Amino acid sequence: MAHAYTPGLKVTEKAVIKKDRRLPLKGQVLVKVGDKVTADQVVAKTELPGNVQTLNVAGLLGILPEDVSSHMIKQPGDSVRKDEAVAISKGFFGLFKSTCNSPVTGTIESISPITGQVILREPPLPVQVRAYVDGRVVQENPGEGVVVETFGTFVQGIFGIGGEVHGLVKMVVDDPSKELTPELLTPDCKGKVVVGGSLIRIAGMKKAAEVGVSAVVVGGINDADLKALLGYDIGVAITGTEEKGFTLMVTEGFGQMNMAKKTFNLLKSKEGLKASVNGATQIRAGVMRPEVIIPLTGGGQADEAQKQQGGMDIGMAIRCIRQPYFGLIGKVSGLPAELQKLESESHARVLEVTFDDGSKAVVPRANVELIED
Numbered sequence: 001m002a003h004a005y006t007p008g009l010k011v012t013e014k015a016v017i018k019k020d021r022r023l024p025l026k027g028q029v030l031v032k033v034g035d036k037v038t039a040d041q042v043v044a045k046t047e048l049p050g051n052v053q054t055l056n057v058a059g060l061l062g063i064l065p066e067d068v069s070s071h072m073i074k075q076p077g078d079s080v081r082k083d084e085a086v087a088i089s090k091g092f093f094g095l096f097k098s099t100c101n102s103p104v105t106g107t108i109e110s111i112s113p114i115t116g117q118v119i120l121r122e123p124p125l126p127v128q129v130r131a132y133v134d135g136r137v138v139q140e141n142p143g144e145g146v147v148v149e150t151f152g153t154f155v156q157g158i159f160g161i162g163g164e165v166h167g168l169v170k171m172v173v174d175d176p177s178k179e180l181t182p183e184l185l186t187p188d189c190k191g192k193v194v195v196g197g198s199l200i201r202i203a204g205m206k207k208a209a210e211v212g213v214s215a216v217v218v219g220g221i222n223d224a225d226l227k228a229l230l231g232y233d234i235g236v237a238i239t240g241t242e243e244k245g246f247t248l249m250v251t252e253g254f255g256q257m258n259m260a261k262k263t264f265n266l267l268k269s270k271e272g273l274k275a276s277v278n279g280a281t282q283i284r285a286g287v288m289r290p291e292v293i294i295p296l297t298g299g300g301q302a303d304e305a306q307k308q309q310g311g312m313d314i315g316m317a318i319r320c321i322r323q324p325y326f327g328l329i330g331k332v333s334g335l336p337a338e339l340q341k342l343e344s345e346s347h348a349r350v351l352e353v354t355f356d357d358g359s360k361a362v363v364p365r366a367n368v369e370l371i372e373d
Contacts, residue, residue, distance in 0.1 A: 009156045009157070009158070009289065009319070009370070009371050010154050010155070011154075011155050011262060011317075012155075013266055014153070015151070015152070015154045016151055017149070017150050017151070017152065018138065018147050019135075019147070019150075019293075020145065020147050021043050021129050021131060021145045021146050021148055022044075022129070022141070022144055022145035023044050023046045023127065023129055023143075023145050024046070024048070024127060025048070026046065026143045026144065027127070027144075028044065029141075029142065029143065029144070029146060030042060030043055030045065031044075031146060032137065033139065033146075034136065034137060035136070036135070036136050036137075037131040037135060037136070038131060038134050039130065039132055039133055039134050039166040039274070040130055040131075041130060042128045042129065043130065043131050043137070043146050043148070044128075044144075045127065045129070047124035047127065048124060048125040048127055049124055050106060050121050050122030050123050050124050052109070052119060052122075053106070053120045053121075053122065054118070055086070055100065055102065055118045056115075056117050057071070057072070057111075057117065057118050058115070060100045061087060061098055061100055062089070062098075063089065064116070065113055065114055065115055066113045068087065068112075068113065068116050069111055069113060071087045071088060071090070072111060073085060073088055074108050075108060076108050076109060076110055076111060079107050080105065080106060080107070080108060081105050082102060082103065082104055082105045083101045084102050085101055085102075086108065087118070088100070104122050105122070106121050107120065129145060131148050132164050132166075133148060133150045133152075134150060134274065135148045135150030135151075135295060136149055136150070150293065150295045151295065152293060154293055154294075155267065155291065157249040157250055157251045157289060157290040157291065157292075158252060158253050158290075159239075159250045159253070159281050159290065160239065160248055160249040160278070160279030160280065160290025161230070161239045161240070161248050161281075162215070162239075162240065162244065162246060162247030162248055162279035163240050163241065163242075163247060163278065164278045165247045165276070165277050165278075166214065166274060166275060167191045167214035167275065168191075168192050168193065168273065168274055169267060169270050169271050169272060169273055169274075170189060170192040170194050170272075171267070172184040172185065172189070172194055172196055173196055173197040176198065176219060176258045176260070176261055176264040177258045178196070179196070179198055180196025180197060180199065180204050180218050181201075181203075182204050182207035184196070184204075185204065185207045185208055185211050185213060187211060189208075189212075190211055190212040190213065191214050192214055193214055193215045193216075193275045193277055194213050194214075194215070194217070195217045195218075195264070195271075196218040196259075197219060197259055198218070198220055198256050198258045199219065199220050199256040199257070200225075200248075201222065204216075205246075208245070208246050209244060209245030209246055212246075213245075214246060214247070215246055215247040215249065215277040215292075216246055216248050216249070217292060218248075218249075218250060218251070218259065219250070219251055219252040219256075219257045219260075220250060220252050220254060220255050220256050221250050230244070238280065238288065239279060239280060240279055240281065242279075247278070247279040248279055249279055249290040250290070252319075253326075253327055255327075260319070260329050261356075273294050273295075273296075274295065276292070276293045277290075277291070278290060312332060312351070312370055313335075314334070314335065315331055315332060316332050316370060316371075317330070317331055317371040318330060318331070318332055318351075318353060318368040318369065318370055318371060319368065319369045319371055320367060320368055320369075321367060321368060325353075325361060325367075328355050328356075330353040331353065332351055332353060333360065334351060335351050336351070340362070348365070349365050350362050350363060350365060351363060351368065
């Protein structure tokens with residue numbers, strides 16, 4: 001049988017998922033291998049060096065740079081408060097003294113006899129890394145972080161914004177073709193992972209932030225609405241740092257697009273369970289996908305087929321990612337091994353796909369994305 005490899009989205013009910021939780025620089029790991037952790041539990045912490053501020057003591061006191069040290073009342077290593085005096089001039093006959101005050105709260109780091117400047121460093125910034133998902137620590141990287149493993153449902157999306165959040169899954173529509181309108185976002189959606197249908201508009205997104213929704217999962221979004229929410233166009237970048245009051249994950253693409261029935265029904269079957277959501281997306285290469293992870297109790301292991309990466313065979317679900325079938329979902333019904341001539345006069349490997357409505361088409365393999373299950 002012909003075999004091909006293509007990028008794919010994972011939409012699977014049972015999978016073993018490992019998340020690397022790593023500090024930006026060396027710090028302290030707070031858990032050990034074998035520990036059970038919850039999504040909001042801090043597993044590692046560190047401190048980032050505070051911002052540096054310069055204070056031109058020589059200029060402010062009207063003295064030579066090499067004389068600054070003798071006028072200092074604070075020395076390197078000493079802590080200071082904002083507006084506290086760090087240096088004082090001797091004045092004339094003890095009169096007309098001038099003081100130089102610290103612009104920030106922090107620590108004296110150094111005194112330069114060459115420039116006459118004093119370097120102050122603001123307090124360190126605490127950084128905490130949380131587990132993100134309910135699971136178990138399976139690996140410890142001393143001073144750096146841990147790997148958390150969980151067994152559960154794993155759904156990847158096309159695009160997202162916002163960082164890591166968690167909440168109980170709540171369905172607000174009963175059909176994947178329905179739009180997620182503002183009136184569906186009621187006060188009981190606060191802190192929930194809300195699953196909609198085909199589209200959410202700017203009014204709905206504003207209502208989600210107002211209600212305090214944890215995350216929104218829908219089929220599609222209009223580019224104009226996304227720009228209105230963010231205030232700028234998304235370029236070639238990594239999303240995930242946006243702070244708009246909730247995390248958004250789009251499962252199908254831009255425009256009004258029905259959420260795939262498989263994805264919708266899978267999320268519906270997990271209503272009421274705790275889910276972790278991350279909207280971070282690497283746009284250029286698609287190497288980072290937004291995701292929903294729903295840990296399941298009882299443990300278990302994923303099937304070997306679920307562990308395979310990128311393999312395509314007859315019967316597998318795919319989504320067309322280019323025109324004229326953009327957004328359509330179907331199943332692979334044929335994998336011809338030989339190259340075929342396309343309308344562009346070029347030759348490429350193709351596949352035969354049977355769409356959900358029963359129609360068939362032949363498309364280049366580069367024009368589809370595998371929905372791995």
